[in-house]
Amino acid sequence: MQDIASGPGRPGADECLPYYFQYIDLVADGHIIDILARQIAESAALLATFTPEEARWREAPGEWNVVEIVGHLADVERVFGYRALRIARADPVMWSNVEFADYAAVASFAARPLGDVVAEYSAVRAAFVAFLRGLDTAAWERRAPADWTLRSVRAVAYAMAGHELHHLASIRRQHGG
Numbered sequence: 590m591q592d593i594a595s596g597p598g599r600p601g602a603d604e605c606l607p608y609y610f611q612y613i614d615l616v617a618d619g620h621i622i623d624i625l626a627r628q629i630a631e632s633a634a635l636l637a638t639f640t641p642e643e644a645r646w647r648e649a650p651g652e653w654n655v656v657e658i659v660g661h662l663a664d665v666e667r668v669f670g671y672r673a674l675r676i677a678r679a680d681p682v683m684w685s686n687v688e689f690a691d692y693a694a695v696a697s698f699a700a701r702p703l704g705d706v707v708a709e710y711s712a713v714r715a716a717f718v719a720f721l722r723g724l725d726t727a728a729w730e731r732r733a734p735a736d737w738t739l740r741s742v743r744a745v746a747y748a749m750a751g752h753e754l755h756h757l758a759s760i761r762r763q764h765g766g
Contacts (some may be wrong), residue, residue: 596622597729598743599616599747600743603740604732604740605744609738612748612754612755615751616750616754622718628753633711635760636655637707639703641702644656653693656699656701657696657698658760664696665689665752666713666714666749668689670720670745676731676733676740676742676745677742678728679731681733683737729742729743
């Protein structure tokens, strides 16, 4: 068993589909809970620099703007957090697939102020961090069935941290930052 106080460690290849390593590999070494918690303030600080016009600007027709990207992050955080809960609580029933582009199409994030969507995302992330802090070693060690796309809490946690890094890098690129 691992000493969770020092961190649960990085996920192994058997803990998720290879697809998720495009996100996991973006995450620096360190305690994943600390990384996730730090991202709340770091992301909010970056996003606070955008004017309403910048937040609604689209790189191309059909592309998400900053507000929609942050809304997408909140939706993914909710869904993946639920998946982590299912794994941690040893619930073997497979979840249904989620089409995040479909969620974004009906969410109306672009009609909301960026600050409101950032506050929502921050709250969702803070709840996930609180959930992770309450897990014991057994929950971190537990594995979902092999046919699940994400098979461990730590794979979910690292994928979420990397997913945020991926999208914030995209925002920085689009806005010359």
